[in-house]
Amino acid sequence: MTFRTRFAPSPTGPLHLGHAYSAILAHDMARAERGAFLLRMEDTDLQRAKPEWDAQIIDDLTWLGLTWDEPVLRQAQQLRRYDPYLAQFEKMDLLYPCSCSRSQIQAVLQAPQEGTIHDVYPGTCKHRDMASRQPGDALRLHLDRALDMLPKMPVFTETGPAHAGTHRIDPARALAEIGDVVLSRKGDEIVAYFLASALDDVHQAITCVVRGEDLFDFTAIQVLLLTLLGLPVPTYHHHRLIRDETGKRLAKRDDARAIAKYRADGLSPHEIRRMVGL
Ligand code: GLU
Numbered sequence: 001m002t003f004r005t006r007f008a009p010s011p012t013g014p015l016h017l018g019h020a021y022s023a024i025l026a027h028d029m030a031r032a033e034r035g036a037f038l039l040r041m042e043d044t045d046l047q048r049a050k051p052e053w054d055a056q057i058i059d060d061l062t063w064l065g066l067t068w069d070e071p072v073l074r075q076a077q078q079l080r081r082y083d084p085y086l087a088q089f090e091k092m093d094l095l096y097p098c099s100c101s102r103s104q105i106q107a108v109l110q111a112p113q114e115g116t117i118h119d120v121y122p123g124t125c126k127h128r129d130m131a132s133r134q135p136g137d138a139l140r141l142h143l144d145r146a147l148d149m150l151p152k153m154p155v156f157t158e159t160g161p162a163h164a165g166t167h168r169i170d171p172a173r174a175l176a177e178i179g180d181v182v183l184s185r186k187g188d189e190i191v192a193y194f195l196a197s198a199l200d201d202v203h204q205a206i207t208c209v210v211r212g213e214d215l216f217d218f219t220a221i222q223v224l225l226l227t228l229l230g231l232p233v234p235t236y237h238h239h240r241l242i243r244d245e246t247g248k249r250l251a252k253r254d255d256a257r258a259i260a261k262y263r264a265d266g267l268s269p270h271e272i273r274r275m276v277g278l
Contacts (some may be wrong), residue, residue, distance in 0.1 A: 002032035002034075002035050002196055002207070003029070003030060003034075003035030004036045004038065004205055004207045004208070005026045005029060005035065005036075005038070005207070006021075006026065006037065006201070006206055006209070006210075007037070007039055007040070007061070007103055007210075008039075008040040008041075008200075008211070010041075010042045010048075010049060010050075011040065011041050011042075011049045011170050012048040012049050012050070012053060013053060013064065014053065014057075014255060014258035015056065015057045015060040015061070015258065015260070016255075016258050017210065017262075017272070018242040018249065018256045019057075019259075019274055020064060021278065022211060022239065023061055023066060023144060024064060024066065024273060025210060025278065027066045027212035028206070029044060029277070033227045037066070037068050038068055038073070038206070039058075039072045040072070040074075040200055040204065041073055041074045041075065042192050042196065043075055043076040044191060045076055046188065052239070057197055059164070060259040060260060061267060064259070064272060070204075072214065073203075073204060079191065081278075082195065083191075085229055086139065086183060089139075089141065089228070090139075091235070092149070093142075093145070094142050094146050094149075095139045095183065096126060096129065096130065096133065096140055096142060097125065097128050097132060097133040097137035097139060097140075097180070098121075098125040098137060098138045099125060099134065099136075099137050099186070100138075104124070105121060105124070106120040108124060110257050111196060117204055120176070120178070121179045121181075121231075125140070126140075126142070127219070128252050129225045135189075136187050136188075138186035139185065140181065140183065141180055141181050141183055141225075143175060143180050143181070144175065144180060146224065147175070150227065150228070151229070153170070153225050154168070154233065155167060155169075156166045156219065156235070157234050157235045158219075158235070158237070159235060160171065160236065160237045160238035160239055161239070161240065168222060173220075173223065174221075177243050178219070181194075181197050181221055192206060194218050194225075195222075195225055197222070198222035198225055199226075202232060202234075207234055208235045208236070208237055209235070209236045209237065210239065211236075211237075211238060212238065212241050213239060213248060215239060217237045219236050232245075244246035259272065266267070
């Protein structure tokens with residue numbers, strides 16, 4: 001099977017050193033394997049994603065010397081493409097509508113767990129059925145039912161340095177740490193980011209998902225969703241994160257480390273590679 005990977009930024013801010021590392025690493029892996037490197041804009045957050053950031057990211061990646069082998073996939077251009085998958089979950093009786101706001105959820109959760117990917121939903125709307133769906137409701141996955149439905153727990157292969165090996169989804173951990181995740185967002189009824197991302201990895205026939213270590217916890221959810229839909233599960237490679245001097249992960253807000261800034265300061269793509277240890 002030909003190696004295919006991708007870089008999938010959300011165009012909600014500038015490309016910084018951490019992104020550059022991720023993109024260059026994925027690109028170099030694809031080139032070393034004589035495979036394909038693809039670019040996908042994860043722009044489903046219609047409020048925060050901006051065409052200016054999209055253009056700047058493309059300009060920075062080009063400056064870094066990266067090339068991609070297929071036209072850029074922009075998720076927001078075909079938002080209804082994900083609906084059949086949501087319909088499939090609905091047919092499996094795995095969805096329920098939810099009208100809870102973030103603050104309502106916070107209020108119910110007595111001790112929000114720090115360090116988990118998100119707060120585990122307390123189940124306020126879990127009794128509701130799809131017939132009670134109101135415009136603007138989110139759709140959540142009945143995780144317990146989903147896990148019960150699987151004859152055996154899915155496995156995935158990780159090739160990244162921190163977690164290399166085969167991982168089997170642990171149902172108890174999934175219930176405690178993932179919970180009833182949102183698959184369609186409240187308010188705008190747009191597919192949730194991690195479902196769109198997993199579906200597009202399949203859509204783009206990605207064989208190895210290369211991305212930051214910070215997304216490792218999402219992988220179990222994505223593997224579970226793909227398995228429930230009967231779709232192939234790629235291999236994952238979560239790489240180290242680029243941190244600042246204090247050990248903090250670089251965030252998009254961290255404009256000081258934006259590639260555009262280094263470009264303006266006269267650095268070369270080669271120097272950027274060196275800075276991120278490539
Ligand atoms: N769009 C995500 C981000 O910008 C990355 C998703 C992925 O690589 O799976 O952080």
